Amino acid sequence: EAQVTQNPRYLITVTGKKLTVTCSQNMNHEYMSWYRQDPGLGLRQIYYSMNVEVTDKGDVPEGYKVSRKEKRNFPLILESPSPNQTSLYFCASSKPMNTEAFFGQGTRLTVV
């Protein structure tokens, strides 16, 4: 089954404790992105990658890191999480020249 898989689905952590949210897709898509979704603000793009080793900032990259060492994986790293990073996070993938992005199930992160 074609899918984007995020882990974990739920995470509660403390301020300053480094964490990684994984994202993997099995559709051989070149493009991958991370978004955060907050009430009243919609989906905001954090980082995107158009291919292996190619990443670019979205609208809200501060406090996040990404890497794209393999085509199928695009982990999101929070080096020192803060409470304002409490949010619902989505990973998505798509092919070039294709408008459809396929989203993962979401990761609900709480930083206390």
Added chain:
Amino acid sequence: QKEVEQDPGPLSVPEGAIVSLNCTYSNSAFQYFMWYRQYSRKGPELLMYTYSSGNKEDGRFTAQVDKSSKYISLFIRDSQPSDSATYLCAMRYSSNTGKLIFGQGTTLQVKP
């Protein structure tokens, strides 16, 4: 000012009503316009997309783009309780960029 504005609602209609959902945008460089539907606790799924101006119809759904007014719409005819979801508009400058801008999303409830 946000690049893409969308009234978050909520919007409540009776079953069978015609629903109109709208987004405005400020950047005339947008070329690709999409509507995503997001059910509760799920990732967004592409509903429709339109390139440049014009209309596109798919069953009960019609997407319209008016580039002169920087305004896009999604119409849902004969709305059903299963249409209850959050609808997000999204825009892209070109087909070969990973950057995607979303509106805030409109929550729709269709009452039986």
